[in-house]
Amino acid sequence: MRQLFRLNEIVEKKELAPRIKEIKVYNPRIAAKARAGQFVIVKVGEEGERIPLTIADWDREKGLITIVFQEVGVSTYKLGRLGVGDVITDVVGPLGNPSEIEKFGTVVCVGGGVGIAAIYPMAKELKKAGNRVISIIGARNKDLLIYEEEMRRVSDELRITTDDGSKGRKGFVSDELRDLLNSGLKVDRVIAVGPAIMMKTCADVTRPFNVKTIVSLNSLMLCGMGMCGACRVEVGGKTRFVCVDGPDFDAHQVNFDVLIKRLNAYKAEEQLALKRFLEVKA
Amino acid sequence: MPVKDRVEMRKLPVEKRIRSFEEVALGYTEEEAIQEAKRCLQCPPRPCVQGCPVGIEIPRFIKKIAEGDFLSAYKIIKERNAIPAITGRVCPQEHQCEGVCVLNKLKKPTAIGALERFVADWALKEGVAKELAEKEIANRPSNGNIKVAVVGSGPAGITVAADLAKLGYEVTMFEALHKPGGVLMYGIPEFRLPKRIVEYEIDYLRRLGVDIETNVLIGRTYTIKDLLEDGYKAVFLGTGAGTPKFPGIPGETLVNIYSANEFLTRVNLMKAYLFPQYDTPIKIGKRVAVIGGGNVAMDAARTAVRLGAEEVYILYRRTEEEMPARREEVINAKEEGVKFQLLTQPIRFIGNKDDILTGIECIRMQLGEPDATGRRKPIPVPGSEFIFEADTAIIAIGAHPNPLIARTTPEIKVDEEGRVITDSELRTSMKRVYAAGDIVLGEATVIEAMGTGRRASQTIHRDISEGRI
Numbered sequence: 001m002r003q004l005f006r007l008n009e010i011v012e013k014k015e016l017a018p019r020i021k022e023i024k025v026y027n028p029r030i031a032a033k034a035r036a037g038q039f040v041i042v043k044v045g046e047e048g049e050r051i052p053l054t055i056a057d058w059d060r061e062k063g064l065i066t067i068v069f070q071e072v073g074v075s076t077y078k079l080g081r082l083g084v085g086d087v088i089t090d091v092v093g094p095l096g097n098p099s100e101i102e103k104f105g106t107v108v109c110v111g112g113g114v115g116i117a118a119i120y121p122m123a124k125e126l127k128k129a130g131n132r133v134i135s136i137i138g139a140r141n142k143d144l145l146i147y148e149e150e151m152r153r154v155s156d157e158l159r160i161t162t163d164d165g166s167k168g169r170k171g172f173v174s175d176e177l178r179d180l181l182n183s184g185l186k187v188d189r190v191i192a193v194g195p196a197i198m199m200k201t202c203a204d205v206t207r208p209f210n211v212k213t214i215v216s217l218n219s220l221m222l223c224g225m226g227m228c229g230a231c232r233v234e235v236g237g238k239t240r241f242v243c244v245d246g247p248d249f250d251a252h253q254v255n256f257d258v259l260i261k262r263l264n265a266y267k268a269e270e271q272l273a274l275k276r277f278l279e280v281k282a
Numbered sequence: 283m284p285v286k287d288r289v290e291m292r293k294l295p296v297e298k299r300i301r302s303f304e305e306v307a308l309g310y311t312e313e314e315a316i317q318e319a320k321r322c323l324q325c326p327p328r329p330c331v332q333g334c335p336v337g338i339e340i341p342r343f344i345k346k347i348a349e350g351d352f353l354s355a356y357k358i359i360k361e362r363n364a365i366p367a368i369t370g371r372v373c374p375q376e377h378q379c380e381g382v383c384v385l386n387k388l389k390k391p392t393a394i395g396a397l398e399r400f401v402a403d404w405a406l407k408e409g410v411a412k413e414l415a416e417k418e419i420a421n422r423p424s425n426g427n428i429k430v431a432v433v434g435s436g437p438a439g440i441t442v443a444a445d446l447a448k449l450g451y452e453v454t455m456f457e458a459l460h461k462p463g464g465v466l467m468y469g470i471p472e473f474r475l476p477k478r479i480v481e482y483e484i485d486y487l488r489r490l491g492v493d494i495e496t497n498v499l500i501g502r503t504y505t506i507k508d509l510l511e512d513g514y515k516a517v518f519l520g521t522g523a524g525t526p527k528f529p530g531i532p533g534e535t536l537v538n539i540y541s542a543n544e545f546l547t548r549v550n551l552m553k554a555y556l557f558p559q560y561d562t563p564i565k566i567g568k569r570v571a572v573i574g575g576g577n578v579a580m581d582a583a584r585t586a587v588r589l590g591a592e593e594v595y596i597l598y599r600r601t602e603e604e605m606p607a608r609r610e611e612v613i614n615a616k617e618e619g620v621k622f623q624l625l626t627q628p629i630r631f632i633g634n635k636d637d638i639l640t641g642i643e644c645i646r647m648q649l650g651e652p653d654a655t656g657r658r659k660p661i662p663v664p665g666s667e668f669i670f671e672a673d674t675a676i677i678a679i680g681a682h683p684n685p686l687i688a689r690t691t692p693e694i695k696v697d698e699e700g701r702v703i704t705d706s707e708l709r710t711s712m713k714r715v716y717a718a719g720d721i722v723l724g725e726a727t728v729i730e731a732m733g734t735g736r737r738a739s740q741t742i743h744r745d746i747s748e749g750r751i
Contacts, residue, residue, distance in 0.1 A: 230541075
């Protein structure tokens, strides 16, 4: 017999790595519609902030969505403190345009840090669509590397990098990507998801090879539905909204410097809030 | 006999206003309301009723106030207007009912807005709104459990939901944000429209039996097709004009440039003024430039004052005469220290090495011939460029209809501005789907949205009861 949960109840929780958590949340209406590349906006508690998080996976039968997040600020810490049986105050989605999934030929999926959880559904769908999927995933060290097995399952080939060389190649995912392209392999498309600086470097790597490259942008966001413009970025010289025009964009058209500077807009406030939160809760 | 002066509403003193988000206008006492109501001439042509987009029987309710019968006054307003406590506060009465009042010839129109607000607040205080809702429910006709979906919980959606619930339909209202109320909740600030009043009016909808589902984005969570296939006989779209316009000039992605929607949403909906007790932060600089001359620009400027900005400027490309903002809000803004930099058009935002805003390059304007809106067209004065120093900019130059429904529902035709195209009775190009409010009008006022909402609900009721859908 199927067990019934309350809307937005956390039904499973796992720590994938220090500070990186995976939760499965009961929300059948989002699970029914979710597609690769889409995200949800989550708010924890009355005082909570609205934050965007990628949908890493879904189970339409059971009505579950999987969210992977790293505890970096007050909002993700608050989410991380919720356990199985707790209900997340607000979850809305699926938001954003689904990723373009077609048979392109050979696709390289590049994931960095928590971005691996975001690239996973894309790799999975691209594989299903008949592509040859080569995945490159990386983290600072082996303890922080997540979704290795998941990625292996949906990739024809999996390559790993760590900054400190504790697993796989020592270096960045972009180094591995460069070597792959230099090897002369015909690549039809590259998709990169991770920290803004990583996506910027990947875009720089693929540009001379003229390979179509897609990135999923992680700008600051407030409403998530095209109402506020907080998430605006410059793409091809024009102002675009990540939430309704993206989150996927042509990497070679994105002004990453603007993205990175806007991501840092509230650094001081974020640190203040986190310090206060950790002191109060300690 | 000389016409007596209007009884003006008392206001919170300026020094108290600029440090808090408390409501500025304090409303009438019973005596003041009766005194003002007696000024109404009860003239037979009743131009005010025509001037009201929802056709409130204004002289009738004012007469009841003059007689001290506030309950009857309230019932008369409620016949036509589901949310009088809100419209009494935010309607641009000088362009509507009060603008056509015969006493306006002497510049002393009856204070219809203040009287409407008085009655609504009285009803709220006395708890009669609740009783009235219960009576409506008890007396409502049975409509065979016909389900209708209302998309968006702003002024248009509220009107349609209330109308159809009273007619016996089972109404579900969908809101994409985590709180219902639309622009009333995220846009209009607390000091002009206290959120407890919005919550009270929303609660009235619940009492009428309207089921409100938040966190549902139609077009994504459910499509319109899903709703129609899921047993909703009709779908009403009241998704508003929620997508902010940006001027399209260099530098608009710099840090510390906000759209008014973002700025106001952070403060109103997310309570950023209580950061870090609330998690959503907001940056406020020393010298704030608000670009635009409408009500939203005034709201943003006055909010910036309250957040502690040292200097707040309105940058507007025409003169005060052409400003679309309500007169009262312009006066309030000036009283609170907002400065007006008129005939000024931004042409470029300037940032430092970290892409943080430091100034705005502007050009002086002069007024030319009247344009399509009848206002004199601003023309740049060659060579008059100058740098306006500012560390925060808030862009309040208007909004587009939200594009999501059109993008996800190609059956619904929109015009080149993204407005949903309807027939004269507010049917869209998709069968069983209706629309009203800003998604149809572009940018209009709360009451205009409600007026079209009223017409849409009548069409929906007619189409259903006459078996057309």
